[in-house]
Amino acid sequence: MEIIVCVKRVPMTQEVDLEISPQKNDVRKEMLAYVINEWDNYAIEEAIQIKEKLGGTVTAVTIGNEDDEEVLRRCLAMGADKAFRIDPGNLVMDPFVISKVLAQFIKGQPHDLILTGVQRDDLNEGAVGTMLAEHLGLPHAEVVRKVELTDKEATIRVELEGGTDEVSKIQVPALLSIQTGINEPRYVSIMGIRKAAKKELNVVGVDTLGLAAADLQARTMVEEIFLPPETEGAQFIEGDPATVADEILRILKEKGVGI
């Protein structure tokens, strides 16, 4: 089974004060630490587990600059066989352009199964997977939290709201967008990443893919980003932990919670 996994490197933004860039269309990224997009980490793990069971190869693909190769090395260390970085140059990309670039690249690669994460953690569109499947004419499913695969068909569980799963059968080749929690992504050591340095990591320029100008034209533009409007928000309880604890217990009593 030839499996392609689309991955992305994203900034970590929890417990960080974000600063808006002077152009006001993104945040300043110089000082941010980066990780593999959480959903993609589960997707690559799922691909490797499928390969371990059914055989085949796992190929990791990202669109990004040299720094983004870090996530590809990580995928290789986890057990991917090869990796491709598509260099976008100065291209302005929305989900449509991203999906077009990925589709054009993947058309030239053998693929029985394509996995993506449900969404990227920074901009959370959750659109690229479905668009990519449409470009490639592949069956697809979103928010998948379980996959059981045979040659021609997969039985999948899609996570709906309120703890309900939708079980369905989908023809293969297919594209699945993977939800967090589907598996336990394996640990990656520094040693493992070093060992994987010998594996194949190729760089492809977006201009070599033969895409038309219209395919590279973003259909949505970020005009402006801004801080959320001020709300009343929480009333902060100040003081040492003992004082805070007293206040919390007082509130519980006031709200009629019996302790």
Added chain:
Amino acid sequence: MGEIFVVAEHRKGEVREVTYQMLWKANDLCQKLSQTLTLVLIGAKDEPFLNDLKERADKVLAVEGLANFNGDLYKEILFRLIQEHKPLLTLAAHTPWGMDFAPSLSVKLGYPIATDCVDVLVDNGKPKALRQIYSGKLFSKVAFQDAPGYLITIRSGAFPAEKVGDHKGEIVRMPVPADLPRPVKQFVAFEDAGAGEVDITQADLLVSIGRGVGEADKVPMVKELADKMKGVLSCSRPVVDKNWLPKFHQVGTSGKSVKPKVYLAFGISGAFQHVAGITGAGCVIAVNKDKKAPIFRVADYGVVDDLFKIVDALKAKLA
């Protein structure tokens, strides 16, 4: 006058709340953009909710004869309806089902799409989308490249669900087209993934943990506090993803909606999917190290500190 489409989401004979929320916003947009409101209802026939829905739209296009949701068939049916009616704007839900058909529909139509939007603005007669990015820490205003029509998927809970406007919706019934492509995906069943030994929906006090708890070994420390307080332990999604607690503890969109008198949130950042599950809570007290964590925007009381210091202090008081 042109149309604005709203694609209804319904499941097991019930309209999903997000449908009413989209209708509320579409009503507002119809006034601002001088359009009429058309609800597209695929796959429901003579449902009791049809009468209620028609009072919320100028027209209901009821496409009859599809037993279960199927994203590919939704895409195909909507593609044909949009080509015929040419609505300026089509709203769909940003739910697992909406995510299944809306982005591919936009590709098939050649229309721009903005997903997971919390508001739709009108700027010089053109729709623009408002989105939350970076875990809700920032908003992003998105403009579209000029096109005959636009697609926007709406986050659940972004708008009120109440009935607005004076509509006497005309119901236009039509069968599912006979020449649809053969589906490549077959529905098997709905299954409940969340049942378990604890019912977090009935508790007066929920002591809830998030990613901030750090590791599985620390979960019992908070469980101990919950027991001491006669509360029930609950959690946010990352805790379940990491197998620190089983799914029946999970609060939020993909877990359970809860309504305790007090919700005590330890190390929960407050992703919207989580916050959506605690709107029924009487009082929310949040403890988090990050003063900018979105949970503080919805909490009644906030504590900026290491959660274990507060857990230990509470335990000491209750000893």
